[in-house]
Amino acid sequence: MGIQSFTPTSGGLSGQTFIDQVYLTYKVRKWSRAGSPGFYRATSALGKDGFVYFLQSDGTLVQAPLNGIANVTLPFTEIRILATQYDMISLYKVSAKGTDSLTLTPNYTKITSSGNYAFPSNSVGFADAWLIGGGGQAVHHGGGGGGGGITEVTSAPLPVGSTVAIVIGAVGGDTIFQGRRASRGGYGNDNADAVTGYPTAGGSGSGSGTNNRNRIAGDGGLATIAVDKSQSTYLATLGTALTVPLPEQDIVTRYPTPLNTANHTGGGCDNSLGGHIGGGGAGIGGAGVNSSNSHSHGGPGGAPVTGHSPWGITSLGVHSVGAGGHGGRHSPNSDSATRPPYPTGFDANGYGNGSNSRHSSTDGGSGGVAWIRTWSV
Amino acid sequence: MKYYAEIKNGIVLNVAQSEDTLDWEGWVEYSPTGEFRGAPAVIGGSYSYDKDKFAAPKPYPSWTFNTEAFEWQAPVAKPQEIAAWDEISQTWSIPE
Numbered sequence: 219m220g221i222q223s224f225t226p227t228s229g230g231l232s233g234q235t236f237i238d239q240v241y242l243t244y245k246v247r248k249w250s251r252a253g254s255p256g257f258y259r260a261t262s263a264l265g266k267d268g269f270v271y272f273l274q275s276d277g278t279l280v281q282a283p284l285n286g287i288a289n290v291t292l293p294f295t296e297i298r299i300l301a302t303q304y305d306m307i308s309l310y311k312v313s314a315k316g317t318d319s320l321t322l323t324p325n326y327t328k329i330t331s332s333g334n335y336a337f338p339s340n341s342v343g344f345a346d347a348w349l350i351g352g353g354g355q356a357v358h359h360g361g362g363g364g365g366g367g368i369t370e371v372t373s374a375p376l377p378v379g380s381t382v383a384i385v386i387g388a389v390g391g392d393t394i395f396q397g398r399r400a401s402r403g404g405y406g407n408d409n410a411d412a413v414t415g416y417p418t419a420g421g422s423g424s425g426s427g428t429n430n431r432n433r434i435a436g437d438g439g440l441a442t443i444a445v446d447k448s449q450s451t452y453l454a455t456l457g458t459a460l461t462v463p464l465p466e467q468d469i470v471t472r473y474p475t476p477l478n479t480a481n482h483t484g485g486g487c488d489n490s491l492g493g494h495i496g497g498g499g500a501g502i503g504g505a506g507v508n509s510s511n512s513h514s515h516g517g518p519g520g521a522p523v524t525g526h527s528p529w530g531i532t533s534l535g536v537h538s539v540g541a542g543g544h545g546g547r548h549s550p551n552s553d554s555a556t557r558p559p560y561p562t563g564f565d566a567n568g569y570g571n572g573s574n575s576r577h578s579s580t581d582g583g584s585g586g587v588a589w590i591r592t593w594s595v
Numbered sequence: 596m597k598y599y600a601e602i603k604n605g606i607v608l609n610v611a612q613s614e615d616t617l618d619w620e621g622w623v624e625y626s627p628t629g630e631f632r633g634a635p636a637v638i639g640g641s642y643s644y645d646k647d648k649f650a651a652p653k654p655y656p657s658w659t660f661n662t663e664a665f666e667w668q669a670p671v672a673k674p675q676e677i678a679a680w681d682e683i684s685q686t687w688s689i690p691e
Contacts, residue, residue: 332599332613352610355637383619388598388627390637391610402638585612 234259234310242305249297249307257312258288260299268301287312322593326534329588330569332386339379341592346373346529347395348589352387354403354499355583356543356575372398376592386586389573393586400586403572406499406543496545499572506542516545519572529591538568543583546575600625600636600649607640607649625649633665655682 237258240249253272260270261284268284274292282288284301299307322342329335337345349372374396376382385394393400498506501520508517519542573583599622601609610625611617617624625636633648634640641650646665653660658667669680671687678687 330612331596331615332611332617333615352612385601385609385611386613388610388612391612394609405637 233313235313237309237311239306239308240299242299242301242303242307245301245303247299249299250295251297251309252293252295253290253311254293255291257314258282258290259285259310259312260288260297261285261308261310262301263306263308264302264304266302266305268299268305268307270300270307271298272296273298320595322595324529325592325594326529326531327590327592328534329384329590330386330585332384334381334383336381337376337379337592338594340594341376341378342595343376343378344373344593345376345396346591347398348529348591349393349395349398349400350539350570350586350588351393351400351402352389352391352585353541353570353583354405354543354572355390356406356496356499356546356573356580374398384588384590386588387570388585389583391585393588395588395590400570402586403499403540403542403570406496406545406572406575496575498545499542501542501572502540502570504542506545516575518542519544519574522568522571534589539570539587541568541571543572543580544574546580598625598627598636599623600642602642605641605643607636607638607642609638610636655680657682657685 237253238251240247240251258272260282262268266284270282270284270288272280272282272288272290272294273296274280274290274294276292278292279298280288280290280294284307297309301307325338325341372395376396382396385392387393387400387402390402390405392402496516497508498517498519500506501522503523504521506517506520522538522541524538568584569587571582571584573580596612596614597616599611599613599617599619600607601611601619601622603621611622623632623636623642625632627635629635633646634651636642636649637651639652641652642648643650643665648665650660650665651667654667655669657670659670660666661668669687670685674687681688
């Protein structure tokens with residue numbers, strides 16, 4: 219039996235139709251071969267590398283590597299080949315099924331309680347999160363107000379259908395989601411701690427941000443004292459700016475938002491001789507205010523930041539986060555600050571607000587929150 | 596709302612809030628007002644499984660830790676009135 223010649227009616231691979239083949243007597247060859255628009259594959263019999271160029275009717279070339287796929291959008295009149303001499307180049311037309319566009323639907327969930335949360339199985343394996351740490355803890359009897367909690371915008375892998383533990387920071391605690399952490403606000407200083415060695419000094423408000431991480435906001439709030447203690451002028455030091463770049467910062471820049479954090483300092487104790495009056499804690503939207511003998515109360519806390527979610531979804535409402543707590547007053551024995559009106563949303567939608575110092579206790583303040591955005595298919 | 600502290604080697608690492616009972620390993624419920632288990636838990640404070648009590652971080656250099664009561668104590672007994680500790684004079688300051 220002699221060797222039979224086979225002329226394939228289709229390619230060796232499904233979805234490919236054999237068109238023609240050419241033998242390369244030269245490394246570079248111009249092949250007069252016309253065709254209609256579509257996907258084409260040119261293969262090497264020797265398994266060598268090379269390139270093919272489809273000359274379209276408008277004079278443009280569509281390039282593809284040998285064995286790759288070329289998307290030819292116009293009729294072509296010629297194929298130029300750059301490959302290995304004595305190779306056999308086969309041309310196939312590749313059929314491709316059409317696809318429909320895939321719409322991902324965002325879903326938003328607000329979580330204010332720590333626990334294990336099961337995520338839907340129809341989600342993509344990726345979630346965005348807006349995390350707010352708990353507000354800073356104040357101390358009683360005239361200490362400084364706590365600082366506002368830190369806000370972080372981040373993204374995290376999320377195994378589909380998984381159950382994830384989410385930690386929502388209480389006042390003085392951090393919020394954690396998938397290893398991403400939003401720090402608590404700083405603690406308010408005790409009224410005897412504001413200036414070492416000067417017991418009648420009021421406490422100073424602590425900055426937004428925590429000393430152990432220096433994340434984003436300043437430490438703030440440590441008071442200084444005049445050499446002549448009788449002058450007793452206390453000023454808050456400047457907050458410590460973030461110095462260590464964190465991966466989360468890159469995420470923040472991807473989601474520009476009015477809820478970005480800032481560096482602010484807690485209030486000090488201005489001329490609070492004998493007053494045991496605390497300064498206000500720093501908010502993420504503004505500095506805490508110094509206390510003063512002209513006040514009948516401690517310094518008001520710094521402003522929160524109010525705005526829509528980092529994702530610009532107005533339907534989620536306006537949120538107020540990261541207000542500084544108010545300083546308290548210990549002596550005379552009045553019960554803490556006369557507070558300015560709470561910022562919008564302090565109670566209803568406020569998160570990460572520092573607590574207030576009072577004569578014998580603390581009050582106010584709020585824990586953190588985690589807004590999670592998942593995408594269902 | 597319930598409050599829980601994350602404990603590792605007797606040190607408070609974090610504090611969290613939850614509407615439900617958390618059964619996470621290493622987390623212990625505390626009272627933010629000190630109604631049970633000693634002082635309110637704060638990060639950097641301590642917790643004794645034996646005493647089942649929290650203690651605050653050391654408030655002043657001169658204070659010593661009473662392991663029996665599991666709390667910090669001033670060198671001078673605190674008066675009954677509300678008072679602030681003066682570390683320099685080692686006295687309690689009572690508001691006017």
